[in-house]
Amino acid sequence: MNKLTAWFKSIQFILGLQSQDESLPDTKEILIPIRNGVLRADCYLPKSKSLGTIVTINGLAPLGNRDPRFIIVNKSLQKIGFTVVSPFYEEICDYKISLRNIEDIKDSILFISNQKEICPAGKVSIFSPSFSGSLSLIAASDKQIAERINCICAIGAYANVEDIIENLFANQNLDEYGRMILLLNFLPISIGKNESLFKAIKLTTLDNYYKSKDLYLKPHYQKMKQADRLFFDQLKNDPEFRIRHWNVILKKGGKNRELLTALSVTNHIETLKLPILLIHGLKDDVVPANESSLLHNKLIHQGVESKLCITTLISHGDTGFNAMTLLELPKLITSFSFFFLKALDQKN
Template sequence: MKKLSHWKMSLDFLLGLQNNNDLLPDVKEIQIPVKNSILKADLYQPKLNSKGTIMTINGLAPLGHRDPRFIIVNKSLCKIGYTVVSPFYEEICNFKISLRNIEDIKDSISYVSKQSEFTKTGKVSLFAPSFSGSLSLIAATDAEINERINAICTIGAFGNVETVIRNLFANQELDAYGRMILLLNFLPISIGENENLFRALTLAILDNYHKSNEATLGPHYHSMKKEDQLLFDRLKNDTEFRMYHWNQIVQNGGESRVLLTALSVIEYIDKMKIPTLLVHGIKDDVVPSSESLLLYKELRKRQIKSKLCITSLISHGDTGFSLKTLIEFPTIIDAFSFFFANATDLNP
């Protein structure tokens, strides 16, 4: 009976994602203290008794927890009975990749799990796409934090960040949005500071996100020096040129090498304890599905309760599952029922 109820929750959740109503509902705005900062967050509260608490961790998107796709996810989780806490991670939304991202996630988990207003059991579960999915997995390996988590669901997470960056730099056919974010973060190690160039990269990312066809990049690009325009164009279109700079980044070592290691989930795999659902698009054009397969194999090897779902129903880190291919529907339902079975409080 319990399995059937989790299947129904999974079905209702997936059907909720088909709703295009992305208007922000009547949520309570709360604050979450982290080291040297305060995070804003939206609190979604179910109408009836809560089945548990899920924290949703936004990806590398400027609107963060209020990205229309994320609002739909939060509403759907709340509708099936979960309390949802969705913080706004400003650094992540500003495309800044750093170790502070992990610390902010850990601090927010610690705070939320200790508030009786948000959870009755002192535990939460995590739902996170892409880059933030990997960060959440790393945060959950902390000895104190993993005691406060029931389950984790990641969408399009990676195991080895260096492999993902190399693939994005080397393959022109892969996603330009992710590539530009990585260039923005790691290119200064190779070329030093160049304010106009990095402004151009930032605007290219924003235009890609908003699908605005270079509305903001164009004027800035035309104001740049010719040599900076050429540098931008080569970074955008020249695979060999990008790979040259990637090799420079790796060879320079120092903080970049530490960061690359620190952002790779595979480095923490021996500390993993929490039931984990890994969902990945088979045609993901940023992080190949082999990354989730790698993590799944390592988790199973260590006898960690886990489930893998590689599907054609989503693209990279997508939270909107198309249900047009009905043949995969039972597999997706089964995957999320695993997550909800572990995310539901045993003693609410």
């Protein structure tokens, strides 16, 4: 594949993302052993000889690899000639943020890259949006894992997790879905256990995901104790209240501090050496675009082959591009062509 072919593949890919067909095609399901169990994965095989193997890693979404938007991404990559392996990361899909997320990604990369039938070259490329884009970058900072990866495309990734959490807690106008996921994971450090409260937070998260206004939350909310309802309402609507709890979280040491440190890409960036494409929506309402700019500057400073594309064509971690803004399309096409050239099986 030369640069011109990669450019045309990028156009085909972007056009494929405009599809309204969210149906799951005929895929081969494989099982991926990990240290804590087994992951199911959908394998999309191209009709002709594969150009290479791409592992797609879904963001924090309950449908995971079978989120309709993600199915469209996988089918678009398949149609331009890549083998696509898309695991269902159970912990990530259940909104659980932990170091296990990173280990699961590492284990899946090692397993998939060892399967000659779907990855004859022994190396994969990674396509990952949102929170999982940053997790993928952290996983790739491990030398053993990096040796199995050709390149990474991270969409809407963050650099420093603490900055993102504080920003979402402090700014009421930012995305509630992301805020609720972070509260679900980090608020217990401040207040301990409260089953009713955390159920309300999770149900609100599901209402946001499915765009169902209080459908999941309302029956539970009506049964909550008055004190829990008041607390929940403050969490939902009062930035100062959230920040007070965030300050408590930051003061806690031990494993809590270790987790926040380990989840920040900037703490691993010195060992990232492989080619990286960073794509970010200019108006991202979860992770500001300057997070990808920060990562890109640090990677370039280290001599890492990295490309940055900040565009108005996408929102946070979204992969459905609005092809109406024609002036920005060439930049996006060129960016994806960089990724596809690097993702190519060198035997092709």
